[in-house]
Amino acid sequence: MALRYAILVSLHDKQGTGYEIAKEFDNGVGYFWNATSQQIYNELGKLARDNLISFKVVPQRDRPQKKIYRITSAGKKALVEWLSQPTKIQPIRDPLLIKLFASDLIPPSVLLEDIETHRKLRTQLLANLEALRDRKTASGKKIPKALRYKYFTLLRGIGALQAWLDWSTEVVQSLRSEKRP
Amino acid sequence: MALRYAILVSLHDKQGTGYEIAKEFDNGVGYFWNATSQQIYNELGKLARDNLISFKVVPQRDRPQKKIYRITSAGKKALVEWLSQPTKIQPIRDPLLIKLFASDLIPPSVLLEDIETHRKLRTQLLANLEALRDRKTASGKKIPKALRYKYFTLLRGIGALQAWLDWSTEVVQSLRSEKRP
DNA sequence: GTAACCATGTAACACGTTACATGATTGT
DNA sequence: ACAATCATGTAACGTGTTACATGGTTAC
Incomplete structure (x- = not known):
């Protein structure tokens, strides 16, 4: 709906x-x-x-x-x-985390590659969104009231991507250290 | 699939x-x-x-x-x-952000209530996951190698919830300040 | 020549949600 | 009494994905 x-x-x-x-x-x-x-x-x-x-x-x-x-x-x-109407919390469904959960069944390199691909995509996306944000707040501009909440949706996108990337950095480090101990 | x-x-x-x-x-x-x-x-x-x-x-x-x-x-x-096989990036679909994007059509109080409901739910969830994490790392325990990636999925859940809650704090503040300026 | 852009649509199929159906046991 | 837990399933419906179909223009 x-x-x-x-x-x-x-x-x-x-x-x-x-x-x-x-x-x-x-x-x-x-x-x-x-x-x-x-x-x-x-x-x-x-x-x-x-x-x-x-x-x-x-x-x-x-x-x-x-x-x-x-x-x-x-x-x-x-x-x-x-x-x-109240909105529903949307359920989480991340296939990549299924992979991680079952990581003892596959070599770390397979996981690494997959995560790296996602990292590239999300890094690019993050850069786009940050550029958008910067354009909107450039040179001390203030966000007009009517646009403030639209701006928040942008911040949400940025926040989600950053959180994912921070997390993946840790995971990649751990996977790398496992490859050459 | x-x-x-x-x-x-x-x-x-x-x-x-x-x-x-x-x-x-x-x-x-x-x-x-x-x-x-x-x-x-x-x-x-x-x-x-x-x-x-x-x-x-x-x-x-x-x-x-x-x-x-x-x-x-x-x-x-x-x-x-x-x-x-490589996994697909899962698309984002958050109905709450549709609401925010269209916030000029509804009074802030409607949005606020909705967000607060979500906050409560996610705060509770976060507490559960953090308790789980703490049990796993309690008293200097080290995560066994085989469980490390399962542990990362837990960290992902925590990170995502924290990012959402941080963001929502900002939004709520902004909504509140609009109610009584 | 090949890809990307503009522009819309149908059809088959896969996946997800909700309601209905049944029914004993245990705890408040 | 009432809700929760255990335990499985069917059916209807709604949503999302993928493939197929068409076809001119612009840029490399």
Whole structure:
């Protein structure tokens, strides 16, 4: 159910096409929600059927036609209602930790490689988010009130990545010391 | 697919009934994987059909009969194979952050309540995990090599909870200051 | 020429959640 | 009385992933 509201939030901020929303999910919104374009196109269809969003078809010369979606007043109402409900704690499901838990079954090098790959990805992501943060707070800028909570979602992304990277540093050290004792 | 291997890891450690595995997922294994008993019973059925686990039915006087499962050699093989494959980074999906992102649509008090509920839950969880950790490292005990990586999964759980709580402290402060400026 | 970008969609399948169903025993 | 613990399972539904399908433009 949450994807639908993530989309409504995105459309409440700014109208857009499915393609654009999908891109946002890869970038901005992406550090707290994740979805494939297929999921998004599908959900946009349902949302339009439920009249929570409307769209206009825009033909283009060079590119395929597109649908620009915007939230309706019914959509805004549904969104506010959902926002007022308590959220569920989301369960943890990290396949990498299954591996660690079963590490006596595989050589440390296999684990190491996997962790290093994740480290690279997350290090890159962290750099992106930190750059974003720095742009927002550069030269003594103050975050406007209305944007403060969006800013907090960014900080959450950064905090989570940092915690993961700190932890993985320890694990890698331990794995390395095991290889050449 | 990962649930099946989480179960195999659990059974590789120690044979058990579906009920016992489900309990483990609520406690030990629970800080990195999560599943309902229905999911587990279902997957156990499939695993048995695929001969990756076997079971014997044990009738009991006072209680309903139970099935004690253990991993087979084919199961161990399948597990090792899976462990050797690279894992995927798991996508982030936190409904609470959707709320924050859309915070201009709801009064801060609604957000505050929700966050406080989460804080209580996670504070409790953190205390449990820290107690577990302290028991394992108490009185200068050294973690045996074979258990070191299991211990790291525990540290990961603790780190993630701490990062979340640190972040939420900031958010709550900001929300409170907005209520009475 | 090959990849990336723009742009949308269908269909099959896998995975997860919730509700329903059963039923004795133990502790408050 | 009521809830919790032990113990397993089916069925309906909702969500997420992967593959397939189409097709022009721009940049290397």
